[in-house]
Amino acid sequence: MDLPAFAARIPIDDRGLAYGDGLFETVLLRDGKPLLWAQHKARLRRGCRVLGMPVPEEARLDALTEHAGAGLKVLKLIVTRGSGGRGYSVPMPSVPRLLWQITDFVPQIQYWTEGVRVRLCYLRLGIQPALAGLKHLNRLENVLARNEWHDPDVVEGLLCDSQGKLVEATSMNLFWYRHGVWETPRLDGCGVAGTLRAALMQRLPITEVTLGPEVLQEAESVWLGNSVQGLWPVVRLDDSEGVRQRSWVLKASRRTLQREAHALLGYPAIGEEGECCDW
Amino acid sequence: MDLPAFAARIPIDDRGLAYGDGLFETVLLRDGKPLLWAQHKARLRRGCRVLGMPVPEEARLDALTEHAGAGLKVLKLIVTRGSGGRGYSVPMPSVPRLLWQITDFVPQIQYWTEGVRVRLCYLRLGIQPALAGLKHLNRLENVLARNEWHDPDVVEGLLCDSQGKLVEATSMNLFWYRHGVWETPRLDGCGVAGTLRAALMQRLPITEVTLGPEVLQEAESVWLGNSVQGLWPVVRLDDSEGVRQRSWVLKASRRTLQREAHALLGYPAIGEEGECCDW
Numbered sequence: 109m110d111l112p113a114f115a116a117r118i119p120i121d122d123r124g125l126a127y128g129d130g131l132f133e134t135v136l137l138r139d140g141k142p143l144l145w146a147q148h149k150a151r152l153r154r155g156c157r158v159l160g161m162p163v164p165e166e167a168r169l170d171a172l173t174e175h176a177g178a179g180l181k182v183l184k185l186i187v188t189r190g191s192g193g194r195g196y197s198v199p200m201p202s203v204p205r206l207l208w209q210i211t212d213f214v215p216q217i218q219y220w221t222e223g224v225r226v227r228l229c230y231l232r233l234g235i236q237p238a239l240a241g242l243k244h245l246n247r248l249e250n251v252l253a254r255n256e257w258h259d260p261d262v263v264e265g266l267l268c269d270s271q272g273k274l275v276e277a278t279s280m281n282l283f284w285y286r287h288g289v290w291e292t293p294r295l296d297g298c299g300v301a302g303t304l305r306a307a308l309m310q311r312l313p314i315t316e317v318t319l320g321p322e323v324l325q326e327a328e329s330v331w332l333g334n335s336v337q338g339l340w341p342v343v344r345l346d347d348s349e350g351v352r353q354r355s356w357v358l359k360a361s362r363r364t365l366q367r368e369a370h371a372l373l374g375y376p377a378i379g380e381e382g383e384c385c386d387w
Numbered sequence: 388m389d390l391p392a393f394a395a396r397i398p399i400d401d402r403g404l405a406y407g408d409g410l411f412e413t414v415l416l417r418d419g420k421p422l423l424w425a426q427h428k429a430r431l432r433r434g435c436r437v438l439g440m441p442v443p444e445e446a447r448l449d450a451l452t453e454h455a456g457a458g459l460k461v462l463k464l465i466v467t468r469g470s471g472g473r474g475y476s477v478p479m480p481s482v483p484r485l486l487w488q489i490t491d492f493v494p495q496i497q498y499w500t501e502g503v504r505v506r507l508c509y510l511r512l513g514i515q516p517a518l519a520g521l522k523h524l525n526r527l528e529n530v531l532a533r534n535e536w537h538d539p540d541v542v543e544g545l546l547c548d549s550q551g552k553l554v555e556a557t558s559m560n561l562f563w564y565r566h567g568v569w570e571t572p573r574l575d576g577c578g579v580a581g582t583l584r585a586a587l588m589q590r591l592p593i594t595e596v597t598l599g600p601e602v603l604q605e606a607e608s609v610w611l612g613n614s615v616q617g618l619w620p621v622v623r624l625d626d627s628e629g630v631r632q633r634s635w636v637l638k639a640s641r642r643t644l645q646r647e648a649h650a651l652l653g654y655p656a657i658g659e660e661g662e663c664c665d666w
Contacts, residue, residue, distance in 0.1 A: 117396035118404065120486045125397065125465065127526035128407030159527070160534060186404065195558050196526065196533035207399045234513030234577070235549055238531055246525035247406035247475065248438070252517055254475035255439060270514055279474050298513070 122205060124188025127196065128245035130204075131155040133303075135173075136213070136336045136373060137181040142173045143373050144335045147303035152187065155242045160198065161189050164206055172208050182213040182336055186245070215337055220366070220378050223343035223358060224263035224332065226277065228321055229253040230348045232270045233298040241301035254278040262346065264332055267299075272320050275299040280334045283314065283365055284327035290314040290365060291323075304335040307372050308365065325354060329362040339369040401484060403467025406475065407524035409483075410434040412582075414452075415492070415615045415652060416460040421452045422652050423614045426582035431466065434521045439477065440468050443485055451487050461492040461615055465524070494616055499645070500657050502622035502637060503542035503611065505556065507600055508532040509627045511549045512577040520580035533557040541625065543611055546578075551599050554578040559613045562593065562644055563606035569593040569644060570602075583614040586651050587644065604633060608641040618648040 123129035133152055136143040149169060156163040164187055172183060185208040192199030231253045239246070253265050264277040274293045276282050281302040283292045292309075294316040295301050308314060317323075324330055324345060333339035341363075345353045367377045402408035412431055415422040428448060435442040443466055451462060464487040471478030510532040518525070532544055543556040553572045555561050560581040562571045571588075573595040574580050587593060596602075603609055603624060612618035620642075624632045646656045 117398055119396055120465070120488055122404070123530075125401070125404045125467075125486075126411070126524070127530050128524055129527060129530050132405070159531070186399070188404075196529045198530065198534050207404075209399055231517055232515075234515035236511075236513035236528065238510055239527060244527055245405070245407055246527045248408060248518060248523055248525045249515065250475045251402075251406050251408050251477065252438070255477050 130188035
């Protein structure tokens with residue numbers, strides 16, 4: 109904890125490295141203040157409980173944000189089960205290792221205003237209820253999905269589970285507005301339950317659903333969001349071959365969810381013409 | 388590579404730690420000679436190909452075994468995608484990191500002779516064909532499964548996939564003899580394709596099947612094996628509550644597979660009465 113974060117090093121026998129036996133959080137900091145901090149700590153606590161790991165002391169987590177300084181930053185923190193154990197058997201007691209890194213951050217403002225083009229990924233997420241929702245260190249599916257395409261105009265990829273139901277994007281949660289209702293995929297089989305998603309669901313009626321990507325054809329607007337980037341409107345959806353499936357034209361009236369999200373993160377509300385002049 | 392292996396350290400931004408973005412192998416060494424080395428290197432190559440990572444140079448891998456010295460050891464090697472990239476996007480090019488550790492090893496001789504008691508795990512493996520068979524660093528399912536029980540008399544746990552089909556044990560492959568045929572679970576949806584399993588399938592007719600655990604009621608003998616421990620007969624199977632489902636009494640005539648496995652690893656053949664006097 110005394111070293112500059114980037115130089116922090118972990119031993120080769122750390123179980124986070126060996127097995128992905130741990131959790132992480134990626135937290136937006138503004139002038140040293142962590143945003144959605146209660147949600148981040150709650151998800152971390154839940155993950156530790158599910159994995160049977162001691163929960164890091166709250167004071168120790170809170171202290172991390174003191175290193176941030178002024179401006180917009182991202183704190184990445186990793187909690188591993190530490191070293192030891194016999195193979196997959198966990199050490200008793202285990203002594204978790206807390207690692208962290210703070211980096212400067214600039215959000216993608218043009219994605220807030222102009223929206224993003226996304227694609228449907230080939231890869232289907234495996235269904236594993238025991239780990240669903242956690243931000244654990246087993247993220248090879250996300251890595252494979254994100255590297256299915258290299259076209260820089262395609263910003264994100266939508267993921268379905270092995271039963272063909274929508275789950276999330278590779279690093280964001282998914283929302284859409286349909287028949288007067290906000291909806292988001294249920295995450296009881298796979299996917300990461302985002303902290304922004306959790307906070308939005310506390311403030312707005314958002315229904316969790318189990319539906320395939322065909323539902324997006326009926327959506328008036330589609331959104332991707334996380335606690336670092338805020339909320340991006342989707343303006344074009346391609347299939348896995350890059351063929352356009354649908355486009356959306358944004359109206360300000362549909363920016364309700366974005367306004368709520370950006371209020372939570374201290375990001376600006378985007379105006380009718382997609383303007384974002386005061387930020 | 389100059390440091391003693393145990394002291395080797397990796398930076399916090401390594402993708403193996405961040406995402407489990409990498410592979411590992413656990414290799415038995417006898418007097419510096421790696422056993423099933425061709426199979427280990429083949430699986431590593433296949434894993435690198437699937438993950439889109441450069442394959443470590445063969446000479447560099449071969450050189451690792453030179454550090455072993457006399458006696459029985461285990462070489463654990465980890466190949467991560469290294470540092471860099473933007474989130475899940477991989478760095479182009481990526482510079483993989485090779486980490487390794489050599490430790491003394493003593494096999495569980497009494498498990499060879501007397502056999503082991505195993506249980507059926509609650510946890511079901513998620514089905515992910517894109518990663519099936521690989522020895523990648525995303526092993527939280529194995530960790531959760533192995534820590535379902537703490538009774539030291541129960542040595543391993545059998546895992547089914549989310550469709551209820553047998554796959555493997557938490558750190559071993561599974562084999563059984565039924566109606567005059569050797570069988571092992573097909574591993575196209577999940578599980579680790581063991582190097583001992585691969586070598587045995589090259590030498591004996593072993594049929595890959597997709598069957599639930601009820602098939603074990605028909606099995607004349609059931610075996611667990613990997614490239615470090617050799618082959619263990621299962622003498623008792625419990626359900627997830629610890630209630631006995633079935634027992635097996637071993638006859639020497641059924642030790643065919645074990646004899647082949649142990650010949651591959653330089654371990655002794657076990658005699659009719661389970662004796663193992665010359666080792």
